[in-house]
Amino acid sequence: MSKTCNFLGLRVRSNPLPPSFSNSSALNLLPTAASRPFDRWIRASSRRRLVLGGFAGTSLWMNNMSGNIGGKSFIASARQTNPSPVEQALSKVEWPENFPFKEEDFQRFDESSDSTFYEAPRFVTHIDDPAIAALTKYYSKVLPQSETPGVSILDMCSSWVSHYPAGYKQERIVGMGMNEEELKRNPVLTEYIVQDLNVNPKLPFEDNSFQVITNVVSVDYLTKPLVVFKEMNRILKPGGLALMSFSNRCFFTKAISIWTSTGDADHALIVGSYFHYAGGYERPQAVDISPNPGRSDPMYVVYSRKLPEA
Numbered sequence: 001m002s003k004t005c006n007f008l009g010l011r012v013r014s015n016p017l018p019p020s021f022s023n024s025s026a027l028n029l030l031p032t033a034a035s036r037p038f039d040r041w042i043r044a045s046s047r048r049r050l051v052l053g054g055f056a057g058t059s060l061w062m063n064n065m066s067g068n069i070g071g072k073s074f075i076a077s078a079r080q081t082n083p084s085p086v087e088q089a090l091s092k093v094e095w096p097e098n099f100p101f102k103e104e105d106f107q108r109f110d111e112s113s114d115s116t117f118y119e120a121p122r123f124v125t126h127i128d129d130p131a132i133a134a135l136t137k138y139y140s141k142v143l144p145q146s147e148t149p150g151v152s153i154l155d156m157c158s159s160w161v162s163h164y165p166a167g168y169k170q171e172r173i174v175g176m177g178m179n180e181e182e183l184k185r186n187p188v189l190t191e192y193i194v195q196d197l198n199v200n201p202k203l204p205f206e207d208n209s210f211q212v213i214t215n216v217v218s219v220d221y222l223t224k225p226l227v228v229f230k231e232m233n234r235i236l237k238p239g240g241l242a243l244m245s246f247s248n249r250c251f252f253t254k255a256i257s258i259w260t261s262t263g264d265a266d267h268a269l270i271v272g273s274y275f276h277y278a279g280g281y282e283r284p285q286a287v288d289i290s291p292n293p294g295r296s297d298p299m300y301v302v303y304s305r306k307l308p309e310a
Contacts, residue, residue, distance in 0.1 A: 084288035085265035086300050090272045099226065099277045101270075105258035106223045114178065114196050114221075114254070121160070121181040126217050127247045131297035132163055134289045135216065135245055138301065140165045142243065144211060147171075152210045154203075154235070157218030158192070160185040174210075176203075201227040205235045213242045219271055220250050220259040229278035236306040242281070244271050245301045264298060271302040280307055 127135075143164065144151045151170045155162045158175035160182040168188055175183050175192040183192035193204065201224045213232050222228055232242055248264055258270060268286040275284040281304040290298040 084290075086268045086286050086288045089265040089268040090284055090286045090302070093269075093272070095273065095276050099273070101258060101273070106225070106256045108223070108254055108256060109260075110253035114198055119179070121179050126249055127299065128297045130291040131247055131299040134291040134299045135163050135301075136165055138245075138287075138289050139163065139168075139214075142241070142303075143168070144170070151212075153212045153214065154205070154210045155186075155189070156213055156215045156232075157197070157221070158183060158186060158189070158216075162186060162188050162214070163216055164188050174205075197228055198223045201231060203228075203231040203235050207234055208237045209235045211237055211240050213240070215242075215244045217246050217249065219244045219246055219274075220255045220267070223256060225274045226278055229274045230280075233278055233280040233306055238306055238308045240306045241303065242275070242305070243301055243303045245299065246271070247297045247299055249297060264300065268300060268302050275302070275304040281305065282307060 143153070146165070146168045148170065152172040153170055153174070155173065155175045158177040159179065162173075162175070171190070173188055173190050175186055175189040176195055176197075177183050177192065178194065178196060180192075180194050183189065183194065186192070195204070198221070201222075213236060219225070229242075236242065246267060250259070259267060262270070272284040272286065275281045284302055284304040286300060286302045288298070288300055290296075290300070
């Protein structure tokens, strides 16, 4: 059972529908008395995260951890089962009435200025080549066809590369990130904005501006995710698509506590909860696009669309 399910005092029913990219099954997380003894352990783990910034919390999916403090990427191995727990995580869920996470769950080990942390450009990739190829292939299937008239895309938490298909172009592709030198180097962008979403989560765009919003391996750094996801909904056109992709790599000291102390399937639930509690989105879904489970970086996407009437 997932740590996040227990954290919420919930469980997933034992017979989820087979995962599918287009699966439209109802969400179904239910309270269970059996999970209550676990709650004390979860609360204790949460207290440890608050003190230690996440280092004491252990994940049920992430093992063989290795990493360094001070700007190095944290790497954890992952082995995929069939069907993928990540795809199952959002297949049948009943959400609690209120957002279940607390302020301390969004604290980080390093609470120093993010602007300082990202001040020096990093012209590197944060996932390995097979994972990048898998994400690019996925984008080639779900993004609007290149050079479609009138299409606007926002690449949130962008850098010097967006991992869109080679030669991909649209009338407007906006990059929003933390480092101007990186954004200047990104060939797919038509414009860019430097903004720290943890300081100012307000997105500087008009309502109903974008058909698509992408975010690659950065959703785990958001300390005000509900505000950001509400803003995303505001600026998406009705029916617009939001794609949040993530792996099990991160700058460990800058990722939020609830992320560093849980595993891949839990992360899908966490991101799914952002969509759900922000409001105005269709039921969030998860897809596992990991190219070589256990042999290269895993790759996952949690996505949703703005409701047509929102």
